[in-house]
Amino acid sequence: MSGKPSASSAGDNQSCPLTDVNLFLIDTALQEAIKREGGQSAVPQLTAFGSVCGSAEALEHGRSANDNPPILRTFDPMGRRLDRVEFHPSWHWLMSASADEGLHFGAWAHLDGETPRRPGANVERAGSFYMAAQMEAGHCCPVTMTNAAIPVIAKSEKLAAEWLPKITRRQYDQRFLPLSKKSAATIGMGMTERQGGTDVRAGTTMAVPDGESGPGQAYRLTGHKWFMSAPMCDAFLVLAQASGGLSCFLVPRFRPDDTVNALHFQRLKDKLGNRSNASSEVEFVEAHGVLVGEEGRGVATIIEMVTHTRLDCAVASAALMRRAVAEALHHTRQRQAFGRSLDGFPIMAGVLADLVLEVEAATALSFRLARSFDRASDGRAAAWRRLMTPVTKYWVCKVASSVIAEAMECMGGNGYVEEGGMPRLYREAPVNSIWEGSGNVMAMDVLRVLEKEPDAVETVLDDLTAAAGGDTHLKAALQRVRTMLHEPRLIEMRARALLEGLALTAAGCIIRAHAPQAVGDAFIAARLSGVPRFTYGQGLEWSDTKAILRRALPA
Ligand SMILES: Cc1cc2nc3c(=O)[nH]c(=O)nc-3n(C[C@H](O)[C@H](O)[C@H](O)COP(=O)(O)OP(=O)(O)OC[C@H]3O[C@@H](n4cnc5c(N)ncnc54)[C@H](O)[C@@H]3O)c2cc1C
Structure with missing residues (x-):
């Protein structure tokens, strides 16, 4: 790792770039x-x-x-x-x-x-x-x-x-050609319309059969999508209204006769972040599409896709946090003030350690969720996947922005300057909590699980209870979650509190069981011991912050 100041930077009290490092081995x-x-x-x-x-x-x-x-x-x-x-x-x-x-x-x-x-x-x-x-x-x-x-x-x-x-080929083919002439293909998604994104059933794009109707048959789609990202994908899964109701279609960029399909791009969005990627507004003018699943089952068909993208939103948010916090750790180790490195000051060490704990939790939750996707046939894993997908997506994506903002501050003015890369991370973070179902949508999804699949909730709570063992704070946190579940009239207004409680308790259980004691103790002290806190760097006065920081980035 190029953690040592280079000849040119030695003596100017500036850190060297955190590049040419192995992102796996330093984590x-x-x-x-x-x-x-x-x-x-x-x-x-x-x-x-x-x-x-x-x-x-x-x-x-x-x-x-x-x-x-x-x-x-x-x-x-x-x-x-x-x-x-x-x-x-x-x-x-x-x-x-x-x-x-x-x-x-x-x-x-x-x-x-x-x-x-x-x-x-x-x-x-x-x-x-x-x-x-x-x-x-x-x-x-x-x-x-x-x-x-x-x-x-x-x-x-x-x-x-x-x-x-x-x-399923380890290749990327950027050429704009019909599928038969390409070596590899990518797929996008079009659900959101001007009049409704969350409420996809309000979609007005129409689909009429181009002959026979039914799964696998060709339809013609007319309407628009207000957001359709990565428009150079080779095809898109698109929701449109057929006579049987909202349905899912595969809409390729080329028709079967190899002519260009009628996807007319109107504009690209001028976005806060995510600027390397294109997000289009598009109109379909009798565009060719193939029905996937039954007519009227559009949401049920596409939901599998959305479940997977939600996992990736959490993983990507954890990654953005990790990158920002690694940058902050790297900088504060090298930057001196008042005769010592910044990370040697107790207040700074507390802030950094607190950020590290957030990354530990985000990573633990995201990878536990990924594991549940690997074990779909195991009932306990399926329950975890059903309940904890919205919980994990909600919490990890939500905390990313505040973690990155605080990490930026740890770097002082350099953190605010474009060429250091932190502003890009900061601008990128919010999108993960908006697309693929925003915060309230995740909360509503959890309420749906409570109502329709209460067994899944009980299974996850049983798992957490077993994992909490005799830890007093974890047991109390679980009890707070259970209490919320038994307040039926309050539950909608408390849904976000419930999601946050579940996320922190689950993360606490995983970290307590598997991370070093310093990390587990500090996580529980700062987040689950009932002391109110609204900014980072609090609740760690009895924690071994040095051990937490050492683990987070090797010397
Ligand atoms: C950069 C970017 C790229 C995108 N790319 C794509 C893409 O490729 N394909 C695609 O289909 N979409 C895409 N989207 C759209 C994205 O999925 C939607 O913006 C998102 O689902 C929210 O829909 P909306 O914008 O219509 O907001 P709305 O549905 O109007 O929601 C606004 C707010 O109200 C909340 N809300 C809605 N209903 C309720 C309720 N019942 N109770 C409480 N709160 C509620 C929502 O949580 C949200 O916070 C993209 C968005 C962005 C920002």
């Missing part, structure tokens, strides 16, 4: 999570990818892909429609790096019929995704959508035969 919490949750066999591969993602070259591509956002080319010089989006070469470099790693299909490699199913596939992929998001988060959007679309496409034998061989 003890990540390594432990991978091994604990079933991804042990991927350690050599993760070690190799960690070196790619932490390289100066990769981070420079991340910078330039964001400094040179995509451009929409709507028409050619003669006024003919083009509807193409041009990306900077660095975007393509990042996409290739993640595709070589198989991140756009990692959990489904076995669908090729030859590759054996890997029992820890989701955990392994989450490990790589965690590092890819630290390298550059914007390109993770098409990567995650492609991976998540696979179980939906797999529902149709015909579409699976056509698309999956091109998706």
Whole structure:
């Protein structure tokens, strides 16, 4: 690791860049999570990818892909429609790096019929995704959508035969060509319309059969999507109203006769962050689409995709936090004030340790969730996946912004300056808590589980009770959660408190059982002992902050 000041920086009291580091090897919490949750066999591969993602070259591509956002080319010089989006070469470099790693299909490699199913596939992929998001988060959007679309496409034998061989390939093909002429493909998603994003049933895009109706049949789609990211994907899973109700369609960029499909891009969004990625407004003008699942079952069909993207939102948010906190640790170790390094001051050590605890929790929850995706046939894991997907997505994505803001402050003025990279992390963070179901939507989803699947809640609470063992604070935290569950009239107003309580208690249980004692003690003292706190750096006066910081970033 280039943690030693370089010749040019020695003596100027500035830290050296945190580049050319192996993002896997410098991250003890990540390594432990991978091994604990079933991804042990991927350690050599993760070690190799960690070196790619932490390289100066990769981070420079991340910078330039964001400094040179995509451009929409709507028409050619003669006024003919083009509807193409041009990306900077660095975007393509990042996409290739993640595709070589198989991140756009990692959990489904076995669908090729030859590759054996890997029992820890989701955990392994989450490990790589965690590092890819630290390298550059914007390109993770098409990567995650492609991976998540696979179980939906797999529902149709015909579409699976056509698309999956091109998706489950460790390749990236940026060319705008019909599928038959491409070596690899990516998939996007179009649900959100102007009049309703959360309320997708209010969608007005219409679909009429282009002959016979039913699953696998061709339809013509007319309408719009207000957000449709990564528009250069080769196809999109789109919701539209058919005569049987809201339905799911696969809408490719090219029609079966190889002519360009009628997806007319209106604009690209000018976004707070996520600037390397394009998010389009699009109109469908009798666009060709193929029905996936039954008419009227659109939400039920696409929900599998959304469940997978929610996992990735949590993993990516944990990754952004990790990157920001690693930068802060690295800087405060090297930067001196009043004759000693910044991280040697007790107040700063408390703030840094508190941030580290947040990353520990986010990592623990995200990888435990990934494990539950790997064990779908196990009832306990299925209960965890059902309840803890919205809980984890809610809490991890929500805390990312405040963690990154505090990490930025630890770096003083340098933290606020673009070229250091912290502003990009800060701008990127909120999107994960908005898309794929925002905070209140996660809360409502948990309320749905309480109402319709109470057994899943009981199963998770039983697991947590067993894990809490004799720890007084964990037991009390669990009791607070149980009390909330028995306040039926208050439950909607307290839903966010319930999600936060569940997230912190679950994280506390995992950390208590598996992290070093200093980490477990501090996490529980600062978050579960009932002392109110609203900013970071509180509640750790009895904690071994030095041990927490040592573990978080090797010297
Ligand atoms: C950068 C970016 C890229 C995106 N890419 C895509 C894409 O590729 N494909 C796609 O389909 N969408 C995409 N989206 C859209 C995104 O999924 C939606 O913005 C999101 O689902 C929220 O929908 P909305 O914007 O219509 O807000 P609304 O539905 O109007 O919601 C506004 C707020 O109200 C809350 N709310 C809604 N209903 C309730 C309720 N009953 N009770 C309490 N609170 C409620 C929501 O939680 C939210 O906080 C993208 C968004 C962004 C920012």
